[in-house]
Amino acid sequence: MRADGTAPGRPAPGGPDPGEVLRGCAREVLEVAEGIRAVAERTATTLRASGLTAARRPRTGLAARWALLRALTGGQGLGEPAGTTADGPRGGVARVLGAAGRALGGESLAALVALTSLRLRVAAVLADHPELAHAPGMRLLTRAVAADRDRDAVRALRALLHDRTAQRALSGLAPLIAELLAVRDVLDGKSETGGAAGAEGGAEAVDLADQRRRTLATEGSFLGFLRNIEVLSTDGRILVQNVRGPDGVVRYVLQAPGTAPGRPRSDAPQDLVGAWRDLCGTDSPYTRSLTRAVAGHGIPRGAELALIGHGEGGNAVLNLAQDEEFCRTYRVTHVIAVGSPAGDRKPADPRTWVATVTNQFDLVAAPDGGRAAPGACGTAVDHTAPAAPATPADHTHPAPTPSRPGRYDVEYAGPSREFPLCHRLREYIEHLRTLLPVARADIDEALTPYRGPVVRTQAYRLQDHAHPPAGHPFLTLATAPVRTTVGPVDVPVRYYDSAAAHLCFPVDPDAARSLLPDAPWLTPSRLGRRALAVLSVHEHRCTTIGPYTEIALSVLVDDLWRPRPHDAVTDLLRRVDLRRTGRYVLSLAVTTEAARVVAREIWGQPALRMRVEADLTGREIRARSQDLGLAVEGRLGPGVRCPDADRALYGRRATSTVRTLVRAHGGLRLHPGAGVRVRLGTAAAEPLAGQLRRLGIDAARPLFVLACPQFMAHRGGGAVLAR
Template sequence: MAARRRASGPPTKELLRECAREVVDVAEGIRGVSARTSSVLFAPALTGSAHRRPRTGYAARWALLRALTDKRGLGGSAIVAPDGAGHLLGAAGEMLGRESLAATVAVTSLRLRIAAVLLDHPEFEHDPGMRRLIGAVGTGSDRAAVRALRALFKDRGARRALSGLTPILAELLAVRSLLDEGPPDDDTAWALAAGRARAAGPPTGIGASYLPAPGQGGGGGTTHAVELSARERQGIAAEGSFLDFLRNIDLLSAGGRVLVQEVRGPDGVLRYVVQAPGTTPGRPRDDSAQDVADAWRNLFLTDSPYTRSLLLAIREHGIPRGADLALVGHGEGGIALMNLAQDDEFCRAYRVTHLVVVGAPVDGRRPADPRTWVAGITDRHDIVPVLDGRDPGAVFGPHPNRYEVAYAGPVREFPRCHLLRGYIDHLETVIPHATRDIDRALTPYRGPVERTRAYRLGDRARPPEGHPFLTVPTTSLATSAGPVDMPVRYYDSSAAHLCFPLDADVARSLLPDVAWMVPTRLGRRALAVLSLYEHRCTTIGPYTELGLSVLVDDLWRPHPYDAAVDLLRRADLRRTGRYVVALAVGTEEARTVADEVWAQPAELGSAEIDLEGRRLRAEAPELGLSVTGDAGPGVRCPEPDWVLYGRRGDSTVRTLVRTHGRPRVHARPRIRLRLDGARGALARHLQILELDSVRPGFVLSGPRFMAHRSAGAVLPR
């Protein structure tokens, strides 16, 4: 195999999948040997022989047992016995650290398939959760990878990491099932590992014991009716059609709400359409049932909070028993709707005539009512449908009486290829025939909408995300990019602040031309700060941020040593702050908020940033700058709350940033800033200051923290 790879150059995804198939064939052969050896070990004839001739009989059984449990044999969990004794012995072998040889080889096959996915989608490697996965499965030791993956699955708090693993969830679920000490879904896991189609349902390798029980953070959904804003009421469709239903979902997706509409069909019959959105990437759902954690629960239990909340919304709406019902959903919403359609009691109460899902798994699932027409639309670059067990490279035959369209959209990057807005555009331009076909099937629902009602979903059992630090009063602020909730909350971020001493006159030249704004002096020097942020989850979406700022004195009554005294004050009482000279952010929404709300001069500039260890790295090729190096030893320090200043016209805008994490200060960093053809205001300022020729005096790092950033307060200065 190695010679073949050398001859053909770098591995391709097809070659990796072919290798995976060869390896899993070996794993299944080992599994067969384990089963046959176990059957001999527990055969009545051998048991009777051991009683009759203990000297030779028990020696033979001991040899077989060692072959099954020894780390140089078939491994600790290789024993299979109908009476449960084999499972007990296998569990004991696991506790001694003896992995099943068959499972370990199968994990190797799954790792090859994961590598194929990463080869086809290199953007996954830029996601923090995916980097953790690569660290777990990219090790040279299969045993280390096995244990790292098992530890990851057993970490109930690893919701953010698990959200980044969605693209290869089917493989990871198979790994978890293969490594589970109690293998109730062993056949399903091996079917996934071998790339075979399975009968139905997802693998339950993460059993119910790993999911929060009702009353313990995830079991009970809630719902209540909410009024739509005037803008939303104008955007809600007044006629029933497939694209109109999807546009309704897209309109309400940011608020954790579902929609129920009553449509008068061409035959005059009143019918009902339930429209359910999915999870928006990068946005927390607080106490809503519509979040990443419950998307996982949807896969295993049909009584997930999202599913329960949908059922409560249908009941609260007052849909009469026996009424015709169409279910339309995207992503997680499609999974929850499929859970409803699979419920016998629900289908006895209502006649589910149609189920249409976009960007959600439907293969292998059958509604309780065989008359239900099921349609699924999937972009081949969207990996979310592998939640139901489809390998991106596998092709399984569709179920009868179903309509499925899989197409290759123009956008390959995840999660952009999963966004509903992209699916709507593709249904209009790339696959208009699918729109016509589904609209034809939905003919009974093609008519005027007589009533529309929105319901907000909730999960009362789980505290809000970031509680108690991020449970703060919020207000909506209008911007050119749409309304934005203030303060902006940062649920999962990393930061590194590179602090450069520089000449006070040079620092003064970076500030506005007003006499009362002066740089803070630390001795004879001022302080410039290059801040690197990786915001993985915020209320304005995930983005990266690079900013240059200068520490400034009190705007009215500057005093010596103000900066040192301010460290003893609460953040909202501080007089000093940092004036933001230049800023580069990764998204248009973040740029709009920085410019219009915080009065900070922001430009668009994407970056790849990794700040979670002592080794820091930031690459911004669009700006022509990079930061690499080791922060060095560090010590804990107080929370680095900040006051940031910006300018708008003749006024100064003051923004308060509160943080919560485990910051460290590094006194001897070995970090270098490199500029290669500086492009943009930020890079030009760094070039003028010649910061690429010196090392920072010290670094303040926060590998993982939460924050909230208030709206800017306008000062008469």
């Protein structure tokens, strides 16, 4: 305990914020790395100069060239692999030496310094938002930068930043995006974050399902437009509506959703740079696609148009308003961005009214995770809410500042600091409705020309012609919406990036039968004298219903109509849709409400919402749930490749059995189970704990483990059987 009464390692009252100090250090170290890279580039340019050995004393020139080469590629010098900087006809020797240096373990000094900057930045983010420590992207990143040797860490980080699947997880680390892009530039020796000149994009008119169409707003209003964006979710669709204003004139409203961490992208390149290119330039696949959607809608030249977006969609509409050609074609009257970095972007048409709404704790809109200083980012008004929900009287009436006419920026502190919760559009809508009624009324007043009946609604699916859809071709499927209590869900549900471990236990058949529903046709499959119980742990990092983790206990059961001996073995040779056996799900714990509702209402599985943490990407697998009182941990031994874990799952809905098919694609491996153990706490929660105890696997080791650190899957709708 220090003299001021604070614990060591904690900030002293009134002292500097640790996160801000670490961010400042990270910026300075990164500037040093960029300076080192610039020196290396100038050294390489001098090394390639033809006049270096054309002097009167060639020996002196050769000695100078040799000294430069040692400074560029030597372990005590810049450590810059010459193969990345020395081009042209005179760079052959440098390229050979650079390749040899890399093979012998050499790394760029700039890359090593940039690695230090990234480590500082990661520490700063975790100091402000410790909940991000459990994010899949953060785990991948910390595992890469925490290697024992700096050179190994640089190599792991370089591989991670070029892995498309890993980038999908990294895209959820909003406060680290700028740092990751800068570090990637240093590692590659080039810049890729500029404008996306020549970026491709397209838009195709599509019909909305009746369920979604019925939930769209029929009258123009600010919250109505935001709810439309929420209905579109983040599956690559935008909305254009024709609204007849109070004066009888038809105007047009473009509504653009953003991305959500843990959901697939289908509107822009699937890599880290493409996901955030809208922050760096006005010419991106998203903005090009928006332009083509507006053109395809048949909006007359000179017609009035309002642009509204959330998250990345807000970035796109702000950038679109800077396009002079677009603003000459259409009269952009309003641009409203919710949960997007406002910056100091000025529209091409000075008459355009710009509004932004930003939660100070939203790491997408405020990447540093702290409250902006008054006047920062062109702030015209500051609605600050206390930590607890406030009443409307706590917010002052905003008024645009004289220095920024036509600008209306709302910045407030929401009741929750957790990310990505504070970035969700549903949270912004609720805050505008309850915490920011004055700001909502002011924006609605500004949108008065668009307050009227909607006379036409058209959705457009955005396309990126330069890249295939995520998960193509395995996850390129026809889908259909299914109504649930959390809204329509597209089925099959697609899993773009998941990890799994299936712990398989031989159990007593009578104990397994006692846990199944009281139906004579549900009998456990026998493998010899034993039945098979499977405890499955899944970490779903990117799915169409959002990221979540699940723990499921199931028992292998026979064909419901004609059980036959050895079906469980012969089914391994059949396609999943032709299999007679399947696994009946006894218990299921999931971490999100959407996953719970989908499991219960579509698949008929007894899902409960629980807190679960899992890490299944390495040889050491861990899963823990304080709510369940359950822990799975251990080290996987040597494994052999085996076929993908396609399976049929059974559930129960009322008096009927529900059969669901799951198809998977990934590197599944079979491991002995000796190194993995299941542990139950004394206060473990029912029903899972009781079922594990009755099966005798509450403190047992599995016979074998089927594990896959990364795979894709799709799970169809539940087929109701008359059994």
